[in-house]
Amino acid sequence: xxxxxxxxxxxxxxxxxxxxxxxxxxxxxxxxxxxxxxxxxxxxxxxxxxxxxxxxxxxxxxxxxxxxxxxxxxxxxxxxxxxxxxxxxxxxxxxxxxxxxxxxxxxxxxxxxxxxxxxxxxxxxxxxxxxxxxxxxxxxxxxxxxxxxxxxxxxxxxxxxxxxxxxxxxxxxxxxxxxxxxxxxxxx
Numbered sequence: 546x547x548x549x550x551x552x553x554x555x556x557x558x559x560x561x562x563x564x565x566x567x568x569x570x571x572x573x574x575x576x577x578x579x580x581x582x583x584x585x586x587x588x589x590x591x592x593x594x595x596x597x598x599x600x601x602x603x604x605x606x607x608x609x610x611x612x613x614x615x616x617x618x619x620x621x622x623x624x625x626x627x628x629x630x631x632x633x634x635x636x637x638x639x640x641x642x643x644x645x646x647x648x649x650x651x652x653x654x655x656x657x658x659x660x661x662x663x664x665x666x667x668x669x670x671x672x673x674x675x676x677x678x679x680x681x682x683x684x685x686x687x688x689x690x691x692x693x694x695x696x697x698x699x700x701x702x703x704x705x706x707x708x709x710x711x712x713x714x715x716x717x718x719x720x721x722x723x724x725x726x727x728x729x730x731x732x733x
Contacts, residue, residue: 547578548722549625551618553650556587557669559632559694560595563588565706565713566631567604569724576722579625581618583609583650587634611648618653621660627720628657631713632669632694635677641666641689642680654689664689665719667712690719700727 550570554563563582570580584592584601592601601608609616617623630637630650637650641664646652657664666684668691670677681691694712702708714726 548576548627548720549579549618549623550577550627550629550720551581551583551625551653553628553630553637553653554582554584554588554592554601555630555632555634555637555650556585556591557632557634558591558595559667559669560588560592561705561709562631562667562669562694562713562716564592564596564600565709566629566716567601567606569710569713569717570722571604571606573722573724579607579617581607581609581616581625583611583613583616583653585611585637585648585650609649611650613649614652616649616653619649619656621656625653625657626662627665628653628663629665629667629716629720630654631665631667631716633666635668635670635680638666638668638677638684639680642683642687658684658687658689661688663720665692665716666690667692667694667716669694692716692719699729
Protein backbone atom coordinates (compact mmCIF):
# COMPACT_ATOMS: atom_id res chain seq x y z
CA UNK A 546 0.00 0.00 0.00
CA UNK A 547 1.50 3.37 -0.97
CA UNK A 548 2.08 5.91 1.76
CA UNK A 549 -0.09 8.78 2.84
CA UNK A 550 2.26 11.55 3.96
CA UNK A 551 1.67 14.85 5.69
CA UNK A 552 4.42 17.44 5.94
CA UNK A 553 3.91 20.05 8.65
CA UNK A 554 6.02 23.18 8.45
CA UNK A 555 6.41 25.27 11.60
CA UNK A 556 8.02 28.63 12.23
CA UNK A 557 11.53 27.51 13.15
CA UNK A 558 14.43 28.51 10.95
CA UNK A 559 15.19 26.04 8.18
CA UNK A 560 12.68 26.54 5.36
CA UNK A 561 15.12 24.87 3.02
CA UNK A 562 14.29 21.53 4.69
CA UNK A 563 10.60 21.31 3.78
CA UNK A 564 11.37 22.76 0.36
CA UNK A 565 13.82 19.93 -0.34
CA UNK A 566 11.56 17.31 1.24
CA UNK A 567 8.60 18.26 -0.94
CA UNK A 568 10.75 18.47 -4.07
CA UNK A 569 12.30 15.04 -3.42
CA UNK A 570 8.92 13.48 -2.66
CA UNK A 571 7.60 14.84 -5.95
CA UNK A 572 10.34 12.85 -7.74
CA UNK A 573 9.07 9.57 -6.22
CA UNK A 574 5.27 9.75 -6.66
CA UNK A 575 5.07 5.96 -6.97
CA UNK A 576 5.89 5.74 -3.25
CA UNK A 577 2.91 7.73 -2.01
CA UNK A 578 -0.81 8.03 -2.68
CA UNK A 579 -1.36 11.33 -0.92
CA UNK A 580 0.99 14.16 -0.05
CA UNK A 581 -0.47 16.91 2.10
CA UNK A 582 1.14 20.02 3.55
CA UNK A 583 0.13 22.26 6.43
CA UNK A 584 2.04 25.40 7.41
CA UNK A 585 1.86 27.64 10.44
CA UNK A 586 1.60 31.38 9.85
CA UNK A 587 5.13 31.79 11.21
CA UNK A 588 6.37 29.13 8.78
CA UNK A 589 5.10 31.19 5.84
CA UNK A 590 6.87 34.27 7.18
CA UNK A 591 10.12 32.40 7.81
CA UNK A 592 9.97 30.81 4.31
CA UNK A 593 9.61 34.26 2.74
CA UNK A 594 12.45 35.64 4.86
CA UNK A 595 14.90 32.78 4.31
CA UNK A 596 14.12 31.83 0.71
CA UNK A 597 12.94 35.23 -0.57
CA UNK A 598 9.86 33.75 -2.19
CA UNK A 599 6.48 32.09 -1.71
CA UNK A 600 7.32 29.06 -3.86
CA UNK A 601 5.45 26.81 -1.42
CA UNK A 602 2.30 28.01 -3.21
CA UNK A 603 3.49 26.44 -6.47
CA UNK A 604 3.85 22.80 -5.44
CA UNK A 605 1.25 20.37 -6.82
CA UNK A 606 0.29 19.08 -3.39
CA UNK A 607 -2.78 19.50 -1.21
CA UNK A 608 -2.35 22.38 1.26
CA UNK A 609 -4.44 22.70 4.41
CA UNK A 610 -4.92 25.62 6.75
CA UNK A 611 -3.53 25.00 10.23
CA UNK A 612 -7.01 25.52 11.69
CA UNK A 613 -8.78 23.13 9.31
CA UNK A 614 -9.68 20.22 11.55
CA UNK A 615 -11.55 18.72 8.58
CA UNK A 616 -8.17 17.84 7.01
CA UNK A 617 -8.11 14.08 6.50
CA UNK A 618 -4.92 13.57 8.52
CA UNK A 619 -6.71 14.96 11.62
CA UNK A 620 -8.36 11.54 11.95
CA UNK A 621 -6.84 8.09 12.28
CA UNK A 622 -9.45 6.69 9.90
CA UNK A 623 -7.76 8.51 6.99
CA UNK A 624 -4.78 6.19 7.50
CA UNK A 625 -2.00 8.70 6.99
CA UNK A 626 1.02 6.65 7.97
CA UNK A 627 3.88 9.18 7.85
CA UNK A 628 4.03 12.65 9.36
CA UNK A 629 7.12 14.79 9.10
CA UNK A 630 7.34 18.10 10.97
CA UNK A 631 10.10 20.06 9.28
CA UNK A 632 11.35 22.21 10.72
CA UNK A 633 9.86 21.51 14.12
CA UNK A 634 9.89 24.47 16.49
CA UNK A 635 10.39 23.80 20.18
CA UNK A 636 6.92 25.21 20.84
CA UNK A 637 5.37 22.65 18.49
CA UNK A 638 7.52 19.91 20.00
CA UNK A 639 6.33 20.90 23.48
CA UNK A 640 2.67 20.84 22.47
CA UNK A 641 3.07 17.45 20.77
CA UNK A 642 4.95 16.04 23.78
CA UNK A 643 2.16 17.14 26.10
CA UNK A 644 -0.83 16.18 23.95
CA UNK A 645 -1.97 19.76 23.32
CA UNK A 646 -3.84 19.68 20.01
CA UNK A 647 -4.47 23.37 19.44
CA UNK A 648 -4.19 23.27 15.64
CA UNK A 649 -4.25 20.61 12.93
CA UNK A 650 -0.45 20.18 13.10
CA UNK A 651 -0.49 19.10 16.73
CA UNK A 652 -3.76 17.18 16.25
CA UNK A 653 -2.26 15.21 13.35
CA UNK A 654 0.85 14.43 15.39
CA UNK A 655 -1.39 13.21 18.22
CA UNK A 656 -3.27 10.99 15.74
CA UNK A 657 -0.07 9.54 14.28
CA UNK A 658 1.23 8.70 17.75
CA UNK A 659 -2.03 7.16 18.98
CA UNK A 660 -2.29 5.06 15.81
CA UNK A 661 1.35 3.90 16.23
CA UNK A 662 2.38 5.30 12.87
CA UNK A 663 5.56 7.15 11.92
CA UNK A 664 6.10 10.66 13.32
CA UNK A 665 9.42 12.36 12.55
CA UNK A 666 10.21 15.72 14.10
CA UNK A 667 13.07 17.61 12.46
CA UNK A 668 14.05 19.58 15.56
CA UNK A 669 15.53 22.97 14.72
CA UNK A 670 16.99 24.67 17.76
CA UNK A 671 20.35 25.05 19.40
CA UNK A 672 21.31 24.70 22.14
CA UNK A 673 18.61 22.64 23.86
CA UNK A 674 17.43 23.45 27.35
CA UNK A 675 16.23 20.80 29.79
CA UNK A 676 12.58 21.39 28.87
CA UNK A 677 13.40 20.71 25.19
CA UNK A 678 15.26 17.53 26.12
CA UNK A 679 12.42 16.28 28.34
CA UNK A 680 9.89 17.01 25.59
CA UNK A 681 12.08 15.08 23.13
CA UNK A 682 12.16 12.21 25.60
CA UNK A 683 8.37 12.25 25.94
CA UNK A 684 7.87 12.16 22.15
CA UNK A 685 10.46 9.37 21.82
CA UNK A 686 8.79 7.31 24.54
CA UNK A 687 5.45 7.81 22.76
CA UNK A 688 6.93 6.37 19.55
CA UNK A 689 8.04 9.47 17.67
CA UNK A 690 11.45 10.03 16.15
CA UNK A 691 13.45 13.14 16.97
CA UNK A 692 15.82 13.96 14.11
CA UNK A 693 17.88 17.06 14.80
CA UNK A 694 18.59 19.20 11.75
CA UNK A 695 22.25 18.23 11.92
CA UNK A 696 23.94 17.87 8.52
CA UNK A 697 26.65 15.36 7.70
CA UNK A 698 29.68 16.02 5.55
CA UNK A 699 30.74 12.52 4.44
CA UNK A 700 29.47 13.24 0.92
CA UNK A 701 31.53 16.44 0.72
CA UNK A 702 28.59 18.76 -0.06
CA UNK A 703 29.52 21.97 -1.86
CA UNK A 704 26.26 23.96 -1.84
CA UNK A 705 23.81 24.87 0.89
CA UNK A 706 21.22 22.65 -0.85
CA UNK A 707 23.61 19.68 -0.76
CA UNK A 708 24.32 20.29 2.93
CA UNK A 709 20.59 20.52 3.73
CA UNK A 710 19.91 17.41 1.63
CA UNK A 711 22.09 15.36 3.98
CA UNK A 712 19.40 16.09 6.59
CA UNK A 713 16.32 15.67 4.39
CA UNK A 714 17.61 12.44 2.88
CA UNK A 715 18.07 11.11 6.41
CA UNK A 716 14.46 12.07 7.22
CA UNK A 717 13.17 10.25 4.14
CA UNK A 718 15.27 7.21 5.07
CA UNK A 719 13.71 7.28 8.55
CA UNK A 720 10.28 7.45 6.89
CA UNK A 721 11.10 4.19 5.12
CA UNK A 722 11.10 5.61 1.61
CA UNK A 723 13.38 4.28 -1.09
CA UNK A 724 15.53 7.20 -2.22
CA UNK A 725 18.85 7.75 -3.91
CA UNK A 726 21.23 9.20 -1.39
CA UNK A 727 24.81 9.13 -0.21
CA UNK A 728 25.57 5.93 1.68
CA UNK A 729 28.56 5.62 3.98
CA UNK A 730 31.38 3.50 2.60
CA UNK A 731 29.56 2.51 -0.61
CA UNK A 732 29.79 3.55 -4.21
CA UNK A 733 27.03 6.00 -5.12
